[in-house]
Amino acid sequence: MSHVSSHPPHGQSPLHTVQVLGGGSAGSSTHVRSLAAGLVARGVRVTVCAPAETDRVYGFSSVGAHHVPVPRSSDPASVSALRAACADADLVHAHGLHAALRAMLALSGRSVPLVVTWHTRPEADGARVHVLRLLERRVARAAAVVLGTSSDLVDRARRRGARDARLAAVALAAPRPPADPVEPDRFRHKARAELGATDRALLIAVGSLDRHRGYHTLLDASRAWCRLDPVPLLVVAGEGPLRPVLQRRIEDEELPVRLVGRREDVTELLAAADLVLLPSRWESRPVLAHEALHARVPLVATAVGGVPEMVGDAAELVPYGNAKAIADAVVRLLADPARQEVLREKGVRQAATWPTEDETVAQVLSVYDEFTRFRPLI
Template sequence: MPDGEAAVSPRTEAGGASIPPHRVSLLIGQLGLGGTEKQVALLAEGLRARGVGTDVLVMFEGGPHEGPLRAARVPVVHLGFRRGLADRRMPPANAAAFLRLVGHLRRTRPDVLHAFLFHSQVTAAPAARLAGVPVLVAGRRSLGDYKRGRPLVSALDAVATRMTDHLIANARAVAEDALRDRYVEEDRLTVVPNGLPASAFEPMPPAVLTTRLPVVLCVANLISYKGHRHLLEAMARLGRRGLPCTLALAGDGPERAALRARATRLGVDVRFLGARTDVGRLLARADVVALPSLQEGMSNAVMEAMAAGRPIVATEVGGTGELLRGRGVLVPPADPAALAEGIERLVTDPASAAELGRRARAWSAAHLSADVMVERHVRIYRDLLERRRPDAVRPPGTAGARG
């Protein structure tokens, strides 16, 4: 199998009589700065550019991607849900929001409803059936760790998945994890890697960051599974070895206070930059990019660093190995010693670091184009619509058999 191809893939090329999608609705929880939100925006803009009527339905709150979507003439519809869909005592406002979603789908009559992440999928499944949407697709963006020890979440996920025509995973590791669930069949699952816009490959002026030390950049929300505490330990180790570096953390979240206190205890030079939209300029300033995550799907932060040609050290979790094997330094998760060694290797051997950066940039340009990502989605939508035709012959177990 060629490098970068999907490991799990049903038929996605329909015959000459295939039905193109006229309208697609994308359902997501919010439009913040996360990787999934970025991919939804890229997909929506790409579909719109191809003449597919597209809207983005937001369950909870908007965010920075809303303005660019509207500028691209992609409507953004706020549904007014409240958090707590997986709680036994659901907020009453969600009943009205659910009816609002069903009413919108009935009025706009999309060919495809594509839901992203858990809350959207469990909401989309009954809504699509009530509204008569022909095809329901769900995006799998991460491993199933969020379901562990949460029986209600697991049960909702199982029911919603059985009601869904097709699943699209963004990494082979995510697809393989999904297949371990008894209710996910291989012929209802396709791998489509994330995409990068052309702007990710354009040179950027470096951001201003005053330091004489090598700069290690980490772009990730400050939440526990991103593994920042292990990166801080690694930076402290480097300092004790006589190789102090400045750590720049781009992102925000609930771990900020604890990480700041830990950095002070360890004596590490850390710059908490907060949520940033100028990641390209930060990458241009970085000597090394590090991602110490304990779990990942397909990391947008790693992809963007690859497009910028930066040397990267990252934990081999989820789809990160698929991106960086032979093009970066991979280390085990929760291992500060290995993380420190990886950073040291890149900082002390600039020629090797530059070569890894060149390989990463070339591979990402060939395999991670947003245009390719959008086109693969269009093919899947067309194939599923073709299978929904009354006269289509559907082998047992194929997608499109939803009643």
């Protein structure tokens, strides 16, 4: 992708963009940090409006952006704080539906371009489905352009009435290397021993324990590999509202599954795993798939959302909600080391096709240029 320069012509002020985050998922927050760093390096003034705790975790200020603490969407002070932060913005870029709704309100009566990135698809049930559709329609029609992180999100934005919707280049930073790359086997054995999988296959799933993650299906599938000898162990890293229900099922049905809570050493867990499982109802560009392919660990994932276009033929793809398909894929892979090696090699090649951080920043800058090229001289 060609390099796009943002350094202004003589007599023109630097482009000032305001990046707006809501609560900020890990994916969108990481993206905004990477984007802020790249934009600042190219001479753009960047303000990031996000809750204070998000800046503490992701460090927008540390890459040269100006951080304005803006409360979460439920706080009535958030729109007025946003309005003040956007007072001299040339362009506002909101990440996610709720951030975009607040940005729309903050820009009411002003002709500042609004760029919106949809990183994920909000989940809703019952009457809230209709409300969600209305909110998405408002945002899609108000935005100068909607960038979707997967093709189905681009299609969704078009269905909601977006005048311009495009596929976004989104880079995820390569996972940090293991703590001691000189002795990876020692760390692998240590992690497996800690989890109780020294002499059996270790399967890893990572993500919040929510309904849409598909963990009930994963527990159903785990029954099928109980017939293997030795029985593989499934370890699920993450926290969430389903934990008590899942734990009760594991105990009542005597399933070979451990819930280990939120972990800071996911890279080490993946390096210790034989297979990684991603059973979600929907994903755009899941961080877990990204890390699994980089770590050369075979992946079994549901063929939903942006997953197929992200992983190509470098993973075993199964239908959502199909416990038998997951179980069959796991049993088949564990019995076929040659197929595992094929997936490892394909994973490395597939990861090499993903956008780089430079390419992501260049695409975003070219979009900004379309909507800000006639900025007045100072």
